[in-house]
Amino acid sequence: MDKEQSTKKPQLSAKPSGNSIEGTTLQQQLEYERIQQQLAFLNYQINPHFLMNTLNNIHAxxxxxPERAQDAVVELSRLLRYVLYEGDHQFVPLQREIDFLGHYIRLMRIRFTADVDLKFNVQVDQPHAGVPPLVLATFIENAFKHGVSYVESSFVDISISTKDGHLFLSCRNSKHAMGNSLSVASGGVGLRNARQRLNLLFPDSHRLVINETADTYGVELELPLNLDL
Amino acid sequence: MLRVIAIDDEPLALLQLATYIQRVPELTLVARCQSAVEAAGVLAREQVDAIFCDINMPDLSGLDFVRALGREDAEAPLVVFTTAYSQYALEGFKVAAVDFLLKPYTMDEFRRASGRLIERHQQQEALRESQSAQQAEEPESDEVLYLRADHRTQAIPFREIKYVQAMGEYLRVFTDSRARPLMALLPLKRIEGMLPADRFMRVHRSHIINLNRIAHFSKGRVTMNDGACLPIGDSYRAAFEQWLARRRA
Structure with a gap:
């Protein structure tokens, strides 16, 4: 199935240069395939730890x-449907990505106590414009992974907006002295993959800035929306 | 009955764990903790036989927490890890966990893990008992003097012997456990060979003393700590004083 996809003619934005299809040489074709393969490798994959812990919470x-348990199952099934069926699309409507983040955050809410200060602000005027699926997932996931503590007060502050054909993500979380070394290690890989994926998808047209202070960690991401979707 | 604590940062996961613990009659839930830090406080206050501990927690991971408990210590509580991540299993067993529960787990799986915990606890208790029993028990056979006295062979632990006194063809063995000395038909020279030379010494033609029982020594006499005052023979004085010189401050 992968092979079939990669032999399709190049389409949409992931092609390496802005040339038209007629101008495609063998070399460009090979380069395109190489990038597709890399992208497939870098695609966001659902964190099994998240999945199993969520199931464990629903189990409890x-x-x-039971009513909240049923709601959580619905939430989880929608989240999985998006990851499984739309995760390999080149673009999805922005609203789908935002819905996914909503499912994710509500499922995390079940897992954590109320004393984690959680904000999720969405101000989007182009909900149908296209974004690569799960392009924001890693940043949100990391914010929860590192932002939550029971010893100190903690917060996760996410805001998503659009302006002039661009998507803006701002994601900040509290940082804690006694970090869990195991999760920090795996979070590093996730962030590196997300960064590489952005470099391949939007080589010159995205901006990713990480602001780290002693007690907060912040990600600012800006990328172009696909308005032709 | 095992006294256990449950540790998990996620409230619902902790509730589930606590519910399961309460369903096993052999387990008593002493505390539920939302962090390893909290659990450390409970361990300092309470007697705890076993802990059920999540691995991936913010602030301090379950693995690091259990490592810090010191697994060498025989008194350290037994551990069952709970986690959603199977790749921690190997590391968990490296810190000598009794069992490993992969989230989510069924009551049956929990019962099985508890069974192993109870079994391990019983083994530990049995080992501890046999160790303390061994300490209280009669000493090993190489620590005992077998002496024919009062028409039977008597076993007398060395450490019970205060001193031995020759009386003609007989000798009298003064011990802790008997009000009167044991009388045996045996030359002093024979019994001297049967007592360990590093703990007993001939100090007189008719006396062998237990060197651990000396209260004080002066002017050619040694006083035992039961009050008995024994002379030191001229031909034994040099050897005794040499022994004393090695020990005197």
Missing amino acids: LIAID
Whole structure:
């Protein structure tokens, strides 16, 4: 199936140069395939730890609050449907990506106590414009992974907006002295992949800035929306 | 009955764990903790036989926490790890976990892990008991003097012997456990060979003393700590004083 996809004629933005299809040489074709392969490798994959822990929480919820447990199953199935069926699309409507983040955040809410200060602001005027699926997922995931503590007060502050055909993500979280070394290590890989993926998808047209201070960690991401979707 | 604590940063996961613990009659839930830091506080206050511990927690991971408990210590609580990540299993067993529960887990799996925990706890208890029993027990056979006295062969642990006194063809063995000395038909020279030379010494033609029982020594006499005052023979004085010189401050 992968092979079939990669032999398709190049389309849309992931092609390496702005040339038209007629101008495609063998070398460009090979370069395109190489990038597609790299992208497939770098595609966001759902974190099994997230999945198993969420199932474990739902498992507990069934006994104490069956209605909330049912809601959580619906939330999780929508999240999985998006990752499994749309995760390999080149572009999805921005609203789909935002819905996914909503499912993710609500499922994380079940897992953590109320004393984590969680904000999710969306101000989007072009919800149908295209973005690569799951392009924001890694940043949100990392914010939860490193932003939550029970010893100190902690926060995760996410805001998404659009302006002049561009998408803006701002994601900030509290940083904690006694970080969990295991999760920091795996978070590093996720961030590196996300960065590489952005470099391949939007080589010159995105901006990713990471602001790290002693007690906060912030990601600013800007990328162009695909308005032809 | 095992006293256990449950540790998990996620409230629902902790609730689930606590519910399962309460369903196993052999387990008593002492505390539920939302972090390893909290659990350390409980361990300092309470007697805890075993912990059920999540691995991936913010602030301090379960693995690091259990490592810090010191697995060498025989008194350290037994550990069952719970985690959503199977790749931690290997590392978990490296820190000597009794078992490993992969989230989400069923009551059956939890019962099985508890069974292993209870079994391991019983082994530990049995080992501890046999160790302390061994300490309280009669000493090993190489620590005992077998002496024919009062028409039977008596076993007398060396450490119970205070001193031995020759009386003609007989000798009297003064011990802790008997009010009267044991009388045996045996030359002093024979019994001297049967007692360990590093703990007993001939100090007189008719006396062998337990060197650990000396209260004080002066002017050719040694006083035992039961009050008995024994002379030191001229031909034994040099050897005794040499022994004393090695020990005197």
